[in-house]
Amino acid sequence: MTRTIDARAALAAEYSAKAGAYASHWSPVIRPMALPLLGALPLRAAGRVLDAGSGSGAHLQDLRDAAPQATLLAIDRADGMLRARPLPDVPAAVMDIEALALRPQSIDVAVLIFVLFHLPEPAQGLAEIRRVLRPGGVAGIATWGRDPGTPGMSIWTAELERARAPADPRDPRVMQQARMDTPDKLRELISAAGYASARIWSVTCEYTFTPNALIAVQTGCGLPMRRLAGLSSEVQSACELRVRRGMETLTVEELTYRPEVLFAVARR
Numbered sequence: 530m531t532r533t534i535d536a537r538a539a540l541a542a543e544y545s546a547k548a549g550a551y552a553s554h555w556s557p558v559i560r561p562m563a564l565p566l567l568g569a570l571p572l573r574a575a576g577r578v579l580d581a582g583s584g585s586g587a588h589l590q591d592l593r594d595a596a597p598q599a600t601l602l603a604i605d606r607a608d609g610m611l612r613a614r615p616l617p618d619v620p621a622a623v624m625d626i627e628a629l630a631l632r633p634q635s636i637d638v639a640v641l642i643f644v645l646f647h648l649p650e651p652a653q654g655l656a657e658i659r660r661v662l663r664p665g666g667v668a669g670i671a672t673w674g675r676d677p678g679t680p681g682m683s684i685w686t687a688e689l690e691r692a693r694a695p696a697d698p699r700d701p702r703v704m705q706q707a708r709m710d711t712p713d714k715l716r717e718l719i720s721a722a723g724y725a726s727a728r729i730w731s732v733t734c735e736y737t738f739t740p741n742a743l744i745a746v747q748t749g750c751g752l753p754m755r756r757l758a759g760l761s762s763e764v765q766s767a768c769e770l771r772v773r774r775g776m777e778t779l780t781v782e783e784l785t786y787r788p789e790v791l792f793a794v795a796r797r
Contacts, residue, residue, distance in 0.1 A: 544584070545609025548607065571603075576598065577786060582644025629657045638666065640670075646706040651709060658795050659768045670792065677788065681783075698756075732789070
């Protein structure tokens with residue numbers, strides 16, 4: 530248990546440290562990918578809406594627009610991410626989704642957008658969300674299905690290996706995507722958490738990077754950032770320069786990211 534707590538704390542510290550880069554470079558990529566979820570939720574009449582794993586708050590304005598009568602609450606384990614949210618008037622709290630400090634049956638709609646895979650025990654997190662939903666309340670989930678990774682990762686892998694960069698230091702217990710990357714797997718987690726019903730569907734999304742934007746994402750808040758941190762600044766610079774030269778040879782097609790996003794609307 531202590532090691533799991535440490536893994537959660539390390540992930541929160543990582544996200545707090547990269548909050549600015551995340552908000553500037555990655556949020557604009559993934560924000561539109563999650564919007565189909567909001568249109569499927571009963572937000573117009575909701576009184577209290579929970580953004581669980583809100584991060585830097587990329588969807589807070591979308592939630593406010595879709596639920597104009599609602600009181601919004603943003604929670605995340607990474608306080609640095611919450612401080613980066615664009616709507617500082619939205620109440621925010623540092624909180625663990627697997628152990629919510631909220632009253633039972635106090636929320637109408639909860640959203641978990643690209644966060645469920647970071648929970649060491651995702652079914653426990655979903656069960657906690659169910660606990661705080663009112664009877665008939667709804668949880669909306671967006672998570673990755675088939676994800677090829679951002680473009681150019683083979684270039685990064687080759688250059689990081691050449692530079693003898695250490696392996697990804699992130700604890701695998703907070704990387705649970707393989708437990709929910711198909712509709713059947715996601716349905717199994719939702720069922721295990723006790724929900725009465727769930728509608729699940731998928732969308733293949735698309736985002737075309739420029740080389741500069743791609744490198745900004747990868748060195749600011751992606752896997753390459755984590756591996757580069759184990760190298761000296763001189764070796765980091767040389768590695769990034771070689772990667773940049775490789776990225777500049779990619780075609781528009783090769784710079785286009787096409788992940789599958791899974792959506793679920795689960796009713797308490």
